Amino acid sequence: MTRFFYCKLYRRCFDIKELQTNEQIRDKEVRLIDSNGEQIGVVPIKKAQAIAFDRKLDLVKVAPNAKPPVCRVMDYGKYKYEQAKKEKEAKKNQKTINIKEVRLSPRIEDHDLNVKSNQANKFLKNGDKVKVTVRFRGRELGHTDVGREVLKKFAELTSELGVIEKKPKMEGRNMIMFLAPIES
Template identity: 55%
Template sequence: MADEIGLDLVEIAPEANPPVCKIMDFGKYKYEIAQKAREARQNQTHIVVKEVRLTPKIENHDYETKRNAIVKFLKGGDKVKITMKFRGREQTRPELGFKLLQRLAEDVAEVAFVEFAPKQEGRNMTMVLGPTKKKTEAVAEQKAARAAKEKAALEAAEEK
């Protein structure tokens, strides 16, 4: 019957009694499966972990710069790993680094949550922050903001 129609006979369930077969265009079926897999790959998000390094003796302006970079990463939907590096005698005072990481977590609390609390590992203390928004939401929000900015620029150009 399949040869008469010009299609393929595909065995669906060989373990069933009797085995189940279906008449279909197998090439088209394989193509549709490949398309669905490609679309699924495009829609999946890749979570990136960005790393920022600090020292306990960081100056205020440098701290603000690092904090702004962390906020930018988090708004982009990426996770941020903050590494506090202790050198020399700084290793005897890990509580200073812990306090600084706690302060940083409080400063970025509106865009992030603490995924892994500060933990001492040899000369380094690490903490991981996760974004409150998902990456897909963040990307969509950035696209909308970019489109609004371009629209405003076009309107300003038309007025001139």
């Protein structure tokens, strides 16, 4: 495999958006936009590169699929810095929600259920979602109504801090219910 293929594969995997600049642009004619945002028009590539060089800026291809491609005269280093700053700011404002799991059995005792519900309440206080699973083994699978009652009782114990996001549902040998924290 060639080096070019690795480069394309690397960019595709890590989603790097590199724009063509200055001598990398191989088109004969381009639609040129000034650094102020004004359209200069369709010009030969040599003239566009000369304009960018005279102003001590870069010629950047911003719309490669247009006919003719659109190029802009700008400070490319400053542009990349501002884009990285915007991405960092967007990441900072993102809220991550974790899903914590609590496993129960259909024959769980009241005290054990209270301990598990207290643990789920801690998760809900922290803003995490809780996945409550009741695992059925052997003949218990014939009595899924018992598991549904356990989940209903669990939801009542955690009702102060959480609300049922997804009602109890059988998935294979497990009955699953999701709880979400109450928005305050």
